Amino acid sequence: MKYLKLNNDLEVSQLVFGCMRISEMSVSELDELIQCALEEGINFFDHADIYGGGKSEALFGEVLKLHPEYREKMIIQSKCAIRKGKVGYYDFSKEHxxxxxxxxxxxxxxxxxxxxLLHRPDTLMEFDEVAEAFNELQQSGKVKYFGVSNMNSMQIQMLQKHLDQKLIFNQLQFSPIHCGMVTNGIFANMREEQSLDHDGSILEYCRMEDITIQAWSIMQASWAEGTFLDNPNYAAFNDCLQEYADQFNVSKSAIVIAWILRHPANMQPIFGTTKTRHLKEMAAGCSIELSREDWYHIYTKAIGRMLP
Ligand SMILES: NC(=O)c1ccc[n+]([C@@H]2O[C@H](COP(=O)([O-])OP(=O)(O)OC[C@H]3O[C@@H](n4cnc5c(N)ncnc54)[C@H](OP(=O)(O)O)[C@@H]3O)[C@@H](O)[C@H]2O)c1
Known part of the structure; x- marks a missing residue:
């Protein structure tokens, strides 16, 4: 496993265990998956208050109750601010x-x-409320570090200006299929629509400001389509992944991990599997070094992209 040292004192595994899909597992199944992750050297676990309507966190808590010794080996992250109501909404109020x-x-x-992490930007955010909430949470020892999720660079800058704590993470969707933050940089100065920057140069901004990007839905084509792995709609991409999987004697998912890790932004891929076999296959991707040429090859094959 590779590790990153953040903020001079936080040592995080580069792979992150995502807990969005665990809510239907049994305690013993989840325990086995967590043990497998710890054995692979994964120390970072990502939650949100809304995953499984709270069931994901509660189930994880059952495992921690059985194994209190796991806690000191873990960096536990959760997210807040997405709420259900008349419609879904976002809430950065201090109280919430x-x-x-x-x-x-x-x-x-x-x-x-x-x-x-603040899960999704609340356009009604009052900076002082967020600042007060973070200060109270840090001073009471309830939260050690802070970050955001799905924010563009200007939103981070705006919020950061009012906070005492440095925002050290931004969680963003990223995979060979969904990588607009890379594509708009590659297409800079072109007329093609790929040059459109939806997120305020978020990749470059995070790199400049030492904000670690946590990549979510790394194996997903889209919510509707599910994973791109073995998906006939992505046959050429799967053939390309298979070519590298054969070369390195690993799974296609390991090649996806290696592709994300090859980017010098030092992202943390978050996986969402519920299977130990899939977890081990992906962990093998951490020791594969793709060349620059390999990286661009996979990038172009993912959805038949052409370089400018
Ligand atoms: N900040 C945000 O807005 C946001 C949004 C979404 C997710 N997240 C975070 O990101 C994490 C990961 O998201 P995700 O679950 O969409 O990620 P993912 O790893 O791309 O998807 C996991 C899904 O892919 C399936 N899959 C099928 N074949 C697989 C294979 N060979 N290897 C691995 N997985 C395979 C898994 O099924 P099996 O269980 O059968 O392996 C599982 O259903 C979440 O748990 C959450 O922590 C954050």
Missing amino acids: IIYSVNQSIERLQCGYLDVL
């Missing part, structure tokens, strides 16, 4: 942030959160 963290800690039975 603190309420949500307290609930997460209770469900997870983990004592404190290592990291809290």
Whole structure:
């Protein structure tokens, strides 16, 4: 496993265990998956208050209750601010942030959160409220580090200006299929629509500001289509992945991990598998070094892209 040292004191595994899909597992199945992750050297676990309507955190908490010795080996992250109501909405109010963290800690039975992320930007955010919430949470020892998710560069800059804590993570969707933040850079200065920048040069901004990008849905084509792995709609891409899988004697998913890790932005891919076999296959991708040429080959084959 590869590790990153962040903020001078936080040592995180480059692979992250995502807990969005665990809510229907049994305690023993989840325990086995967590043990497998720890054996692979994975120390980072990503939650959100909304995963499984709270069931994902609660189930994870059951495992921690059975194995309190796991806690000190883990960096536990959760997210807040997506709420259900008349419609779904986003809430960065002080009251909600603190309420949500307290609930997460209770469900997870983990004592404190290592990291809290704001899940999606709340356009009604009041900076002072977020700042007060973060200060209270940090001073009470309930949260050690802070970050955001799905934010563009200007939103991060705007919020950061009002906070005492450095935002050290931004969680963003990223895979060979969904990589607009790379594509608009490659197409800079062109007239093609690929040059359109939806997120304010978020990749470059995070690299400049030492914000670690956590890549989510790394194996997904889209919510509707599910994974691109073995998906006939992505046959050419699968053939390309298979070519490298054969060359390195690993799975196609390992090649996807290697592709994400090859980017010098030092992203943390978050996987969402519920199977130990899939977890081990992906972990093998951490020791594969793709060449620059390999990286561009996979990038172009993913959805038949042409370079400018
Ligand atoms: N910040 C955000 O807005 C946001 C949004 C979405 C997700 N996330 C985070 O990102 C994490 C990962 O997202 P995700 O679950 O969409 O990621 P993913 O790893 O791209 O998808 C996991 C899904 O792919 C399936 N899959 C099929 N074949 C696979 C194979 N060979 N290897 C691995 N997986 C395979 C898995 O099924 P099996 O279980 O059968 O392996 C599982 O259903 C979440 O758990 C969450 O922590 C964050």
